[in-house]
Amino acid sequence: MKFICTEDYYHMSRVAANIISAQVIMKPSCVLGLATGSTPLGIYKQLIRWYEKGDLDFSNVTTVNLDEYKSLSPDNDQSYRFFMNENFFNHINISKNKTYVPNGLELNEKKACSDYNSIIQSVHGIDLQLLGIGHNGHIGFNEPGGAFEKETHCVDLAESTIQANARFFSSFDEVPKQAYTMGIKSIMQAKKILVVVSGENKADIVEEAFFGPVTPKVPASILQLHPDTTVIGDKDAFMKV
Ligand code: GLP
Numbered sequence: 001m002k003f004i005c006t007e008d009y010y011h012m013s014r015v016a017a018n019i020i021s022a023q024v025i026m027k028p029s030c031v032l033g034l035a036t037g038s039t040p041l042g043i044y045k046q047l048i049r050w051y052e053k054g055d056l057d058f059s060n061v062t063t064v065n066l067d068e069y070k071s072l073s074p075d076n077d078q079s080y081r082f083f084m085n086e087n088f089f090n091h092i093n094i095s096k097n098k099t100y101v102p103n104g105l106e107l108n109e110k111k112a113c114s115d116y117n118s119i120i121q122s123v124h125g126i127d128l129q130l131l132g133i134g135h136n137g138h139i140g141f142n143e144p145g146g147a148f149e150k151e152t153h154c155v156d157l158a159e160s161t162i163q164a165n166a167r168f169f170s171s172f173d174e175v176p177k178q179a180y181t182m183g184i185k186s187i188m189q190a191k192k193i194l195v196v197v198s199g200e201n202k203a204d205i206v207e208e209a210f211f212g213p214v215t216p217k218v219p220a221s222i223l224q225l226h227p228d229t230t231v232i233g234d235k236d237a238f239m240k241v
Contacts, residue, residue, distance in 0.1 A: 001210060001223065001224060001226075001229045001230070001231060002229070002230045002231070003210075003230075003231050003232075003233070003238070003241075004230060004231070004232045004233075005233060005234070005235055005238045006232065006233070006234050006235070007234065007235065008234050008235075009042055009198045009199075009234050010042060011234070012042070012196060012197075012198055012232050012233060012234045013041075013042030013043045013045070013046050013196075014042075014046055015232050016040075016043045016130070016194055016196050016232050017042075017043045017046035017047050017050070019128075019194055019230070019232075020032065020043065020047060020128060020130065020194070021047060021050055021055070021056055023127060023128045023192070024056055024057070024058065024061060025056070027127060028057060028059075028060045028061070029060040029061070029062070030061055030062075030127040030128065031061075031062045031063070031064060031123045031124070031125065031126050031127050032061060032062070032063045032064075032126070032127065032128055032129075032130070033063075033064050033065075033066065033126040033128065033129030033130060033182075033187070033190055034063050034064070034065050034066070034084065034088075034130055035065070035066050035130045035131050035132050035140075036065070036066070036067070036080045036083050036084065036132075037132040038132075039132040039196050039197065039198050040130060040132060040196060041087060043130070043196065044087050044088040045087075047088070047092070048088065048091040048092060051091070051092045051093070052091075056092075057093065058092045058093050058094040059093050059094070059095065061094055061098065062098040062099075062100075062123050063084075063089075063094065063098065063099045063100065064100045064119065064120060064123060064126060064182070065080060065081075065084060065099075065100060065101040065102070066131070066139075066140035066141070066181060066182045066187075067080060067102060067140045067141045067179050067180060067181040067182065068080045068081065068101050068102040068103070068104040068179060068180050069104050069176040069178075069179050070104055070107070070109075070112075070154060070176055070178040070179055070180055071104060071105070071107065071176055071178070072104040072105075072176060073104065073105050074101075074104075074105075078168055078169055078174075079104055080101055080104075081101040081104070084099065084101060100116075100119050100123075102116045102152065102180035102181075102182075103115065103116075103180075104180065109153075109154040109180075112152075112154070112180050113151070113152040113153055113154060113180060114152075116152040116180065116182070117151050117152050117186075120151075120152070120182065120186050125189065125190070125191065126186075126189070126190040126191065127190070127191050127192065128190065128191065128192045128193075128194060129187055129190035129192070129193045129194070130194050130196070131187070131193060131194065131195045131196070131220075131223075132195075132196055132197070133195060133197055133202065133205060133206075133209065133220050134160075134161055134164065134205075135160060135164060135201065135202070135204075135205055136158055136160050136161065136205070136218075137205050137208065137209050137217075137218035137219050137220045137221065138158070138161060138219050138220070139184070139187060139219050139220050139223075140181040140182050140183075140187065141155050141157065141161070141179040141180075141181035142155070142181055142183065142184050142187075142219045143155055143156075143157065143158045143161065143219070144158065144216065144217050144218065144219060145216055145217065146183075146184070146216060146219065147184075147216065148184045148185070148188075148216055148219075148222055149183075149184070149185050150183030150184060150185055151182075151183040151185050151186050152180060152181065152182055152183055152186065153180070153181065153183055154178055154179070154180055155178065155179055155180075155181055156177060156178055157175075157176070157177055157178065157179060162175045162177065184219060184222055188222065188223075188225075188226055190226075191228065192228045192229075192230075193223060193226050193228065193229040193230070194229075194230050194232065195220070195223065195229065195230070195231045195232070196231075196232050196233070197231065197232075197233035197234075197237040197238075198233060198234045198236070198237050199234070199236050199237055200236040200237070200239060202233070202236075202237045203236065203237055203238070203239045203240045204240065205218075205220070206231075206233060206237050206238060206240065206241060207240040207241050208221070209221045209223070210223070210224060210231060210241070211241055
């Protein structure tokens with residue numbers, strides 16, 4: 001694994017955006033695996049700025065997002081599809097039919113998951129997968145204890161994940177309790193992985209996930225075994241290592 005420690009959140013976002021833009025420039029038809037959460041927001045802002053300056057062209061790019069809450073529709077402002085449209089896709093020249101997010105409205109779990117697996121297969125592999133990390137070490141919505149070899153599946157969200165994400169909803173009860181997520185197996189098949197971490201409150205999990213044992217109890221720990229993973233964090237997130 002490669003670690004890049006930056007001064008602050010702004011620089012973490014810039015370095016990560018640079019790596020993503022290099023990918024788009026080198027392979028204009030690349031497949032980007034994208035993530036939600038607050039950490040990648042600065043990256044999306046930076047990429048939009050470079051696009052507006054004319055430095056980036058997303059017209060041939062395909063994106064595959066990690067996860068979606070089960071039962072939320074794309075126009076629900078808490079859905080991950082809405083998040084991606086609002087914070088990234090609506091501001092760049094990507095064609096929306098090449099941006100994929102699991103279908104939260106498909107309540108038949110088997111169908112929702114097999115449809116998404118077919119999409120992942122049809123794009124012929126992810127060139128670069130962007131990841132944030134949850135406080136319990138989840139990536140996407142792969143919660144502790146899940147098997148490493150899973151593809152897209154439906155998860156019961158951990159209590160701590162529901163608590164952490166409740167800040168975006170008007171109450172705890174409104175947070176969906178289930179989600180569809182790309183599995184660890186598909187994440188590990190990405191050619192390149194970029195993990196972004198920011199803030200003191202991620203310091204414990206950064207130490208555990210990237211400097212502790214590889215265990216399904218800490219899903220992100222599997223990334224230690226990926227041949228091309230870069231973790232970019234600000235100095236607060238790296239304070240324990
Ligand atoms: C959610 C997402 C994850 C994300 C995590 C951390 O649970 N499913 O993909 O990594 O939140 O989010 P944040 O970056 O806001 O800490």
